[in-house]
Amino acid sequence: MPVNAKIRVNFYDTDAMAVVHHANYIRWFEIGRVEYLRSIGITLNDLMEDGFVFPITEISAKFVSPGYYDDDLIIETTATELTKVKMAFNYKVYREKDGKLLVTGHSQNVYTSRETGKITRLTEKYHKKLEEAIKKERDENDV
Amino acid sequence: MPVNAKIRVNFYDTDAMAVVHHANYIRWFEIGRVEYLRSIGITLNDLMEDGFVFPITEISAKFVSPGYYDDDLIIETTATELTKVKMAFNYKVYREKDGKLLVTGHSQNVYTSRETGKITRLTEKYHKKLEEAIKKERDENDV
Amino acid sequence: MPVNAKIRVNFYDTDAMAVVHHANYIRWFEIGRVEYLRSIGITLNDLMEDGFVFPITEISAKFVSPGYYDDDLIIETTATELTKVKMAFNYKVYREKDGKLLVTGHSQNVYTSRETGKITRLTEKYHKKLEEAIKKERDENDV
Amino acid sequence: MPVNAKIRVNFYDTDAMAVVHHANYIRWFEIGRVEYLRSIGITLNDLMEDGFVFPITEISAKFVSPGYYDDDLIIETTATELTKVKMAFNYKVYREKDGKLLVTGHSQNVYTSRETGKITRLTEKYHKKLEEAIKKERDENDV
Numbered sequence: 001m002p003v004n005a006k007i008r009v010n011f012y013d014t015d016a017m018a019v020v021h022h023a024n025y026i027r028w029f030e031i032g033r034v035e036y037l038r039s040i041g042i043t044l045n046d047l048m049e050d051g052f053v054f055p056i057t058e059i060s061a062k063f064v065s066p067g068y069y070d071d072d073l074i075i076e077t078t079a080t081e082l083t084k085v086k087m088a089f090n091y092k093v094y095r096e097k098d099g100k101l102l103v104t105g106h107s108q109n110v111y112t113s114r115e116t117g118k119i120t121r122l123t124e125k126y127h128k129k130l131e132e133a134i135k136k137e138r139d140e141n142d143v
Numbered sequence: 144m145p146v147n148a149k150i151r152v153n154f155y156d157t158d159a160m161a162v163v164h165h166a167n168y169i170r171w172f173e174i175g176r177v178e179y180l181r182s183i184g185i186t187l188n189d190l191m192e193d194g195f196v197f198p199i200t201e202i203s204a205k206f207v208s209p210g211y212y213d214d215d216l217i218i219e220t221t222a223t224e225l226t227k228v229k230m231a232f233n234y235k236v237y238r239e240k241d242g243k244l245l246v247t248g249h250s251q252n253v254y255t256s257r258e259t260g261k262i263t264r265l266t267e268k269y270h271k272k273l274e275e276a277i278k279k280e281r282d283e284n285d286v
Numbered sequence: 287m288p289v290n291a292k293i294r295v296n297f298y299d300t301d302a303m304a305v306v307h308h309a310n311y312i313r314w315f316e317i318g319r320v321e322y323l324r325s326i327g328i329t330l331n332d333l334m335e336d337g338f339v340f341p342i343t344e345i346s347a348k349f350v351s352p353g354y355y356d357d358d359l360i361i362e363t364t365a366t367e368l369t370k371v372k373m374a375f376n377y378k379v380y381r382e383k384d385g386k387l388l389v390t391g392h393s394q395n396v397y398t399s400r401e402t403g404k405i406t407r408l409t410e411k412y413h414k415k416l417e418e419a420i421k422k423e424r425d426e427n428d429v
Numbered sequence: 430m431p432v433n434a435k436i437r438v439n440f441y442d443t444d445a446m447a448v449v450h451h452a453n454y455i456r457w458f459e460i461g462r463v464e465y466l467r468s469i470g471i472t473l474n475d476l477m478e479d480g481f482v483f484p485i486t487e488i489s490a491k492f493v494s495p496g497y498y499d500d501d502l503i504i505e506t507t508a509t510e511l512t513k514v515k516m517a518f519n520y521k522v523y524r525e526k527d528g529k530l531l532v533t534g535h536s537q538n539v540y541t542s543r544e545t546g547k548i549t550r551l552t553e554k555y556h557k558k559l560e561e562a563i564k565k566e567r568d569e570n571d572v
Contacts (some may be wrong), residue, residue, distance in 0.1 A: 060203035346489035
């Protein structure tokens with residue numbers, strides 16, 4: 001089930017072409033996956049307190065149509081992989097008022113230990129929530 | 144022939160994981176392609192004065208190893224496609240002091256008319272320079 | 287009457303000290319004054335369509351206490367001057383959950399013509415709304 | 430003796446008014462003071478390794494004239510106070526090609542302990558360098 005986050009384009013998000021600078025969408029994908037994780041009961045602060053960090057390993061985006069100052073945008077986030085060692089998400093960014101698709105994207109990140117900096121496996125506490133969420137995504141897509 | 148640009152990681156480029164936030168590399172790819180174009184005699188200001196804008200249509204990146212505050216980074220940019228309607232570049236970001244590869248990436252952008260916002264073709268003045276550059280890239284890779 | 291805007295601190299807003307990088311508050315002041323103007327019926331898009339731009343001429347801030355990742359912040363904006371040629375605002379940024387004051391600030395901007403780049407006077411349409419708003423601020427402070 | 434740092438305005442530094450967004454100068458002041466400190470033999474990495482962080486407590490800026498895409502800017506930084514507990518700097522940002530003054534500013538920061546988060550005093554190792562530098566600044570201004 002996709003999770004929606006909403007943001008408004010600020011003046012400082014625009015560039016001299018009078019559109020949203022494309023790198024901002026990469027930042028906003030982060031807002032999307034944070035809200036996805038929150039919706040299944042996981043926060044980055046909890047992960048960090050338990051010694052996990054979550055560096056992005058891959059990102060991609062297609063920019064379909066420009067966003068403008070003061071647009072309200074919907075960041076729709078769907079999990080595509082949620083395991084003990086990595087997470088992957090798909091993103092769709094829409095303009096709220098006309099439903100226009102502006103950007104699609106994908107990200108992948110791994111879990112690493114804050115202490116050692118090495119790739120690590122999530123504890124069961126987190127893994128259980130992620131497993132349930134990805135199962136739900138797959139069941140919905142099977143219907 | 145790859146063109147190198149150099150940047151230093153600022154404190155404001157880091158995040159609470161004490162590494163460079165990944166979205167900054169997407170911004171730095173821009174520095175790379177701007178310097179590539181400058182090296183073949185094309186500036187964005189000239190393009191804009193002639194009525195062209197150059198929205199990014201696709202971006203992707205793999206984050207191999209983290210960058211840290213005060214690192215000097217080399218952004219190595221190679222053109223992979225330079226036509227009348229679009230440009231595509233590959234990027235490699237290295238840390239200067241140890242030569243470590245931090246990030247690889249790719250971008251594609253099209254040309255649009257500032258006035259109409261529609262996709263347009265570059266004039267011969269620019270096309271000639273781009274054609275020569277991409278020919279050179281291919282000749283070098285053939286060797 | 288102060289106008290409140292609400293933002294959530296993103297991971298990309300933090301720096302390697304694990305707190306909000308101070309320059310972000312300067313960006314967020316913009317969110318504050320945009321919402322203030324919207325509350326009195328003025329949008330930046332309307333101003334730009336009517337040929338006005340609104341460069342910031344002065345900014346100042348005191349950073350009282352750090353903001354952290356995932357904090358919900360309240361940006362409280364009060365107008366201190368709203369004339370045909372300039373606007374000035376005071377800002378207070380609080381953390382919502384404990385009411386702690388994080389930052390105070392002030393900004394001033396002038397109106398310039400998009401066409402000439404020179405300082406200009408707002409038309410009556412805007413001036414009337416601004417005059418009413420500042421009168422209200424003063425009446426409230428007099429009580 | 431002022432220390433100069435040089436930066437080039439990127440496309441992503443501009444906003445829809447086709448000028449540098451003002452909040453970027455606040456970030457660039459950081460580049461200025463980092464280079465000032467480096468010039469007297471102090472790096473932020475050394476400070477952090479020794480357990481010091483250096484939150485900004487005050488910032489102010491006057492925006493005199495707009496910066497544009499691809500401008501080469503000089504950030505001229507002068508120390509005004511360098512004690513065991515705080516540092517203060519003045520900034521002037523010039524465009525290199527015409528020497529035009531774009532922005533002036535001031536910042537102040539304190540030293541805090543990474544461990545306790547509380548204000549702390551620098552060790553003699555750093556204090557000695559700072560004392561020499563500020564003495565030099567004063568001697569030069571007295572001439």
